Amino acid sequence: MDKTVSKEGHPNLEPLDEILTLIPNPGSNRLIPILQEIQKSYGYLQPGVLMELSKRTGISASRIYGVATFYEQFHLEPHGRHTIKCCRGTACHVKGGPNIIDTVRRALDIEPGQTTEDMQFTFETVACLGTCFLAPVMMIDNDYYGHLAAHKIEHILESYK
Numbered sequence: 001m002d003k004t005v006s007k008e009g010h011p012n013l014e015p016l017d018e019i020l021t022l023i024p025n026p027g028s029n030r031l032i033p034i035l036q037e038i039q040k041s042y043g044y045l046q047p048g049v050l051m052e053l054s055k056r057t058g059i060s061a062s063r064i065y066g067v068a069t070f071y072e073q074f075h076l077e078p079h080g081r082h083t084i085k086c087c088r089g090t091a092c093h094v095k096g097g098p099n100i101i102d103t104v105r106r107a108l109d110i111e112p113g114q115t116t117e118d119m120q121f122t123f124e125t126v127a128c129l130g131t132c133f134l135a136p137v138m139m140i141d142n143d144y145y146g147h148l149a150a151h152k153i154e155h156i157l158e159s160y161k
């Protein structure tokens, strides 16, 4: 059972209480660490929790959402335990990137932007991973897989399960 949601379907606010107790003077200048802690506890930035955060701290909802949507580290939707990023940039494209993307898509049976039902993986494609010399490249969490071949993908995904 999801401990971050109450029986009535409302967010469980206990983790938020704890976070606001641990972070002194939780104002605008502490927003990033607060959001990081919320995401760690809840798995993602639940809208109900963000509204409550706004109420309790006086930080406006638009400021909270502005920060939450600006930084790639924050997720406003449920997110898998592992994040897979496949590069769709030019260098990767010419070295077989589309085949890599297609292989991941078929192995997990999800489209880019989606999360597997078991919440193990969220699959994303990105414009460039900044390691074009490794093309084609895939990243899982903080690990890079360069000069990647499609036949290696299943084995790599298995090692994260």
Ligand code: FES
Binding pocket: 087, 088, 089, 090, 091, 092, 093, 127, 128, 129, 130, 131, 132, 133, 135, 136, 137
């Ligand atoms: S184009 Fe793929 S890492 Fe840059």
